[in-house]
Amino acid sequence: MSSLTFGIIKPDAVKKGHSGKIIDKILAGGFTIRGMKLIHMTKKEAEGFYAVHAERPFYGELTEFMSSAPCVVMALEKENAVKAWRDLMGATNPAEAEVGTLRREFAGSIGENAVHGSDSDENATIEVSYFFSKLELV
Numbered sequence: 001m002s003s004l005t006f007g008i009i010k011p012d013a014v015k016k017g018h019s020g021k022i023i024d025k026i027l028a029g030g031f032t033i034r035g036m037k038l039i040h041m042t043k044k045e046a047e048g049f050y051a052v053h054a055e056r057p058f059y060g061e062l063t064e065f066m067s068s069a070p071c072v073v074m075a076l077e078k079e080n081a082v083k084a085w086r087d088l089m090g091a092t093n094p095a096e097a098e099v100g101t102l103r104r105e106f107a108g109s110i111g112e113n114a115v116h117g118s119d120s121d122e123n124a125t126i127e128v129s130y131f132f133s134k135l136e137l138v
Contacts, residue, residue: 002078003078003079003080004076005075005078005081006076006127006128006131007026007073007074007117008074009023011066011070011071014071022114026074030078031078032077032078034077034137035075035128035131035136035138036072036073037073037136038071039072040071041067042067050062062111073131081124082117082118082124086117089102090104091103092113094114102115
């Protein structure tokens with residue numbers, strides 16, 4: 001059954017000009033893009049989005065990074081979308097990510113790892129609705 005997940009092409013990958021190559025791999029991976037836009041989050045918006053990590057030691061660095069430059073937010077559709085997107089992204093640490101994954105190819109470090117993806121169907125719903133209205137999803 002087809003489902004939605006949420007993805008971000010993070011500021012590091014956008015700055016390096018990798019957005020188009022990442023989108024090509026998303027489409028080649030069988031995803032349908034239901035919503036996509038280039039945004040520049042404020043620190044407050046990044047803090048709201050990553051509020052689940054507020055108690056983690058990397059929270060400040062993460063929200064600073066995510067609000068440092070534009071990123072591309074996407075609503076992606078595919079069968080078992082959350083798992084499929086996480087498989088395409090690869091491990092958080094690009095050095096441990098499998099060959100052919102986005103993080104292996106485009107990420108520079110654990111902190112600046114090119115892409116974000118929802119970790120569950122429930123979080124995908126929350127994350128998609130954080131950035132997209134129903135009218136923006138086609």
